[in-house]
Amino acid sequence: MRISPKTATLLVLAVLVALSPFFFPSNFYYRIGSLMFVNAIAVIGIVILTGYAGQISLGHAGFAGIGAYACALAPVHLGLHPGIAVFLGAAISGVLAWMVGRPILRLKGYYLGVATLGFGILVSMILTNERDLTRGPDGIDVPDLGLRALVNGLGLNLSNGQFWYFFSGICMILGAWIALNLFNSPAGRALRALHGSEVAARTVGVDVARMKLQAFVISAVYASISGSLLALQNRFVSPDIAGFMHSIEMVTMAVLGGVGSVLGAVIGAGILTLLPQVLTIFAEYEQLVLGLVMMLVMIFLREGLLPSILKRFRGRDE
Amino acid sequence: MSELLSIEGLGISFGGVKAVHDVSFKVKPGEIVSVIGPNGAGKTTLFNMISGIYRPETGRVVLNGEDVTGMEPHLLARRGMSRTFQNLQIFQSMTVLENAITGYHLQESGSVLADLFNLPASRRRAREAEAGARRLLERVGLERAAEREAGNLSYGSLKRLEIARALALGPKVLLLDEPAAGCNAVETEEIDHLIAEVAASGVAILLVEHDMKMVMRISNHIVVLDHGEKIAEGDPATVSRNPAVIAAYLGAEAEAEHADG
Amino acid sequence: MSELLQFLFSGVTVGAVYALVALGFTIIYNASDVVNFAQGEFVMLGGMITWAAHAAGLPLPLAALSAIVITSAIGVAMNKLAIEPARGAPVVSLIIITIGASIFIQGAAQIVFDKQIHSFPAFSGDAPLRVGGATILPQSLWVLGGAVVVFVGLWVFFTRTLLGRAVLATSNNRLAAQLVGINTNFVMTLSFALSAGIGALAGALATPITLTAYNVGIGFALKGFAGAMLGGMGNPKGALVGGFLIGLIEALTAGYLSSTYKDAAAFVVILLVLFFMPQGLFGRKSTDRV
Numbered sequence: 039m040r041i042s043p044k045t046a047t048l049l050v051l052a053v054l055v056a057l058s059p060f061f062f063p064s065n066f067y068y069r070i071g072s073l074m075f076v077n078a079i080a081v082i083g084i085v086i087l088t089g090y091a092g093q094i095s096l097g098h099a100g101f102a103g104i105g106a107y108a109c110a111l112a113p114v115h116l117g118l119h120p121g122i123a124v125f126l127g128a129a130i131s132g133v134l135a136w137m138v139g140r141p142i143l144r145l146k147g148y149y150l151g152v153a154t155l156g157f158g159i160l161v162s163m164i165l166t167n168e169r170d171l172t173r174g175p176d177g178i179d180v181p182d183l184g185l186r187a188l189v190n191g192l193g194l195n196l197s198n199g200q201f202w203y204f205f206s207g208i209c210m211i212l213g214a215w216i217a218l219n220l221f222n223s224p225a226g227r228a229l230r231a232l233h234g235s236e237v238a239a240r241t242v243g244v245d246v247a248r249m250k251l252q253a254f255v256i257s258a259v260y261a262s263i264s265g266s267l268l269a270l271q272n273r274f275v276s277p278d279i280a281g282f283m284h285s286i287e288m289v290t291m292a293v294l295g296g297v298g299s300v301l302g303a304v305i306g307a308g309i310l311t312l313l314p315q316v317l318t319i320f321a322e323y324e325q326l327v328l329g330l331v332m333m334l335v336m337i338f339l340r341e342g343l344l345p346s347i348l349k350r351f352r353g354r355d356e
Numbered sequence: 357m358s359e360l361l362s363i364e365g366l367g368i369s370f371g372g373v374k375a376v377h378d379v380s381f382k383v384k385p386g387e388i389v390s391v392i393g394p395n396g397a398g399k400t401t402l403f404n405m406i407s408g409i410y411r412p413e414t415g416r417v418v419l420n421g422e423d424v425t426g427m428e429p430h431l432l433a434r435r436g437m438s439r440t441f442q443n444l445q446i447f448q449s450m451t452v453l454e455n456a457i458t459g460y461h462l463q464e465s466g467s468v469l470a471d472l473f474n475l476p477a478s479r480r481r482a483r484e485a486e487a488g489a490r491r492l493l494e495r496v497g498l499e500r501a502a503e504r505e506a507g508n509l510s511y512g513s514l515k516r517l518e519i520a521r522a523l524a525l526g527p528k529v530l531l532l533d534e535p536a537a538g539c540n541a542v543e544t545e546e547i548d549h550l551i552a553e554v555a556a557s558g559v560a561i562l563l564v565e566h567d568m569k570m571v572m573r574i575s576n577h578i579v580v581l582d583h584g585e586k587i588a589e590g591d592p593a594t595v596s597r598n599p600a601v602i603a604a605y606l607g608a609e610a611e612a613e614h615a616d617g
Numbered sequence: 618m619s620e621l622l623q624f625l626f627s628g629v630t631v632g633a634v635y636a637l638v639a640l641g642f643t644i645i646y647n648a649s650d651v652v653n654f655a656q657g658e659f660v661m662l663g664g665m666i667t668w669a670a671h672a673a674g675l676p677l678p679l680a681a682l683s684a685i686v687i688t689s690a691i692g693v694a695m696n697k698l699a700i701e702p703a704r705g706a707p708v709v710s711l712i713i714i715t716i717g718a719s720i721f722i723q724g725a726a727q728i729v730f731d732k733q734i735h736s737f738p739a740f741s742g743d744a745p746l747r748v749g750g751a752t753i754l755p756q757s758l759w760v761l762g763g764a765v766v767v768f769v770g771l772w773v774f775f776t777r778t779l780l781g782r783a784v785l786a787t788s789n790n791r792l793a794a795q796l797v798g799i800n801t802n803f804v805m806t807l808s809f810a811l812s813a814g815i816g817a818l819a820g821a822l823a824t825p826i827t828l829t830a831y832n833v834g835i836g837f838a839l840k841g842f843a844g845a846m847l848g849g850m851g852n853p854k855g856a857l858v859g860g861f862l863i864g865l866i867e868a869l870t871a872g873y874l875s876s877t878y879k880d881a882a883a884f885v886v887i888l889l890v891l892f893f894m895p896q897g898l899f900g901r902k903s904t905d906r907v
Contacts (some may be wrong), residue, residue: 044561088709090761094709120375130566141888142891145891145895146708147708148712149895150656151712151888152842152846153887153888153891155839155883156790156839156883156888159884160881161840163878163880167878169819215474216473219471219472219474219478219707220471220472222482223470223471223474223478223482224461224471224478224481224482224485225468227450227457227461228458230447230449231447231450231458233447233449234446234447234450235445235446237409237429237445238445238446238447238521239442240408240409240429240433241407241430241432241433241438241445242433242438242524242525243430243433243434243459243461243525244458244461245428245430247429248623252468256468256472282875283720286716286720290713290717293713309857312434322660322727323724323728324724325720325721325723326721326728327725328720328721328724328725329716329718329719329720329721329722329723330691330717331717332714332716332717332720332721333698333699333714333717333718333721336702336706336710336717337699337702337714340706340710
């Protein structure tokens with residue numbers, strides 16, 4: 039039986055989530071693993087926007103910030119359960135992306151990059167400066183999601199790290215499933231078509247403006263959920279989550295793994311999450327290495343790690 | 357039979373230079389109308405205006421009785437206008453089959469949510485589009501290349517793929533911009549047959565082509581442009597005897613020779 | 618009235634810095650169609666190297682000069698190592714490369730220097746000059762003068778020298794320039810050297826007023842880009858005017874609206890220009906060829 043690329047990807051991810059813990063040297067690695075998965079969710083969103091639709095965003099951390107702060111603020115101010123706040127944040131991010139995206143996505147290339155960058159910085163500026171609401175640059179506590187207690191009530195006995203590891207992993211697989219569905223669907227093909235040739239896409243009937251906007255909104259929701267999960271597992275959030283560096287990290291993870299590939303996104307997120315955690319001396323050099331990775335990948339491995347490796351394998355087959 | 361596409365006094369200028377000026381003609385269903393003229397006569401510019409890529413400064417484009425002047429290309433596509441490009445606009449990183457499928461998708465614009473969650477409605481649409489696209493690939497002789505990445509195809513195959521993609525829309529009017537350019541004699545003949553066949557099914561065809569033999573062979577009607585203006589029109593025999601046309605072509609050749617020498 | 622004048626003074630001072638950054642963008646953009654997001658890092662390097670050299674005992678003018686020379690060399694290295702190998706890459710890749718360079722330079726600056734905020738003495742003292750009820754720092758005049766000298770120098774270079782005309786020819790048509798024997802690689806190198814040097818000069822002049830740290834570059838890059846775009850991408854006169862306008866808008870926002878959100882002013886301008894006037898004040902419209 040032939041396995042479709044979609045099934046194969048999902049299987050690989052499921053195996054990765056399920057079996058990795060057997061190789062963990064310490065419980066600390068559950069924490070790193072869940073960080074990887076949470077980052078991967080945002081990066082899958084970038085794959086949809088940049089890999090499928092060919093549009094760049096240098097401001098997606100802004101949406102992560104909205105998702106994160108929704109989980110911190112909605113329970114306090116609106117009395118919402120933090121779990122509901124995740125969806126509220128995603129809805130706000132989606133609506134905001136839809137409003138901002140309409141004018142912004144008419145732009146191309148550099149201009150789109152700068153406009154999204156400006157948007158992201160505006161969000162982080164507001165989160166930093168509106169102290170009455172967000173408590174400013176020092177950050178704010180986030181309430182407990184309460185899901186671990188529920189799960190453990192069913193007879194499991196997961197530590198906090200274990201719970202977040204598996205929960206983030208499942209969310210990531212779900213996110214991957216949705217992105218893979220999109221890839222081979224009518225909408226996904228329309229996105230890839232406008233990436234290939236905008237003018238041809240228009241003449242075969244693709245409403246380019248509408249499709250770009252949809253990709254932007256979807257990817258914003260991914261970023262938002264990633265931000266929410268990060269805030270919930272850290273029980274804390276600061277404006278850094280919406281900062282320029284976080285936006286750049288998302289894009290770098292995506293291009294490192296392969297911006298056109300969902301599995302590549304997970305790999306890219308994995309590598310760049312793992313590196314600074316494993317090499318503690320790395321902290322000093324984090325920016326240096328991040329910048330270097332961005333340049334090297336774009337110069338020597340333009341399609342990213344995974345597609346380049348796969349290509350080499352296929353080349354050997356023929 | 358009444359005309360399907362009517363071009364009325366179209367004109368546009370770039371940086372003060374008139375690229376196309378006051379061009380009018382009509383195309384009926386099942387008819388093949390060719391637009392010819394020396395390089396730089398404004399043929400592609402004319403196509404770009406008709407297909408909504410440029411907005412004309414003067415004149416109207418009437419499709420099936422509706423004024424569609426300056427309408428967005430995707431809306432024109434929904435009204436039955438489809439086109440190919442002189443310099444190939446293929447979705448390189450998609451497979452041949454996927455290229456053809458994109459043409460099918462506009463016929464029903466489903467919800468993106470159905471696509472995201474792989475709902476039955478989305479799968480059904482995908483299946484139908486795939487079946488239709490495979491039939492089309494067979495028609496243009498590309499069925500065996502269906503799963504290959506389009507970027508790897510030969511030039512002649514890409515030309516046919518582009519036509520297949522345009523046909524996937526089920527167009528009433530098909531604009532072909534140099535469909536045989538860069539093709540060898542065999543490929544040209546294949547494309548030739550394909551065009552005649554499509555026209556026979558009732559599609560109005562507007563053609564820009566440099567291969568004069570092909571133009572004379574398949575056109576019902578020819579429109580001649582020179583320096584952006586229509587200098588003659590009529591059936592192939594009449595046009596080929598027209599002194600203004602001969603002068604335009606000879607003049608262009610003389611100019612070209614002059615430039616070469 | 619004197620309050621307004623005061624805001625205007627501070628506006629033209631930072632505006633002059635933005636104008637220099639915008640000119641840097643313009644030079645590289647014209648030579649290669651690349652928008653160099655690392656442009657702001659050149660300003661940072663100018664400030665940081667001058668500070669470090671001065672702290673190490675060099676007299677201020679020599680420190681500034683060394684900053685300009687070193688930064689130019691870094692600009693050339695960036696072109697050779699990161700931009701040239703990626704020629705023909707899609708715009709998205711080039712954006713990522715130049716941002717990568719920007720972050721790399723920041724990271725290097727953190728290690729070579731430190732994470733502190735630095736400054737050095739103003740060139741002609743700190744005694745403010747009184748003009749019409751407001752005050753202006755002598756250093757502001759240095760910055761303004763620098764912007765004017767650079768602009769005039771560039772104008773002379775591009776219109777009066779053979780080399781400058783070669784650069785212009787390359788920006789108009791790369792292939793044609795190659796055909797008539799212009800070494801376009803050299804033109805690129807020169808553009809990066811010039812652009813980096815101008816950025817460093819801006820940093821050396823402005824630091825006594827604005828202070829410097831490893832992470833100030835991105836702000837300068839964005840505001841300089843806003844200026845270049847407001848003026849019309851690729852137009853040197855537009856870059857100059859646009860840079861000054863951004864500075865003024867920012868100063869007036871800080872003065873009359875909110876000093877917390879003064880940095881937002883540039884982005885609002887970017888967005889407004891992009892939506893309503895994409896070709897900028899002095900730019901040309903372009904049509905896509907199909």
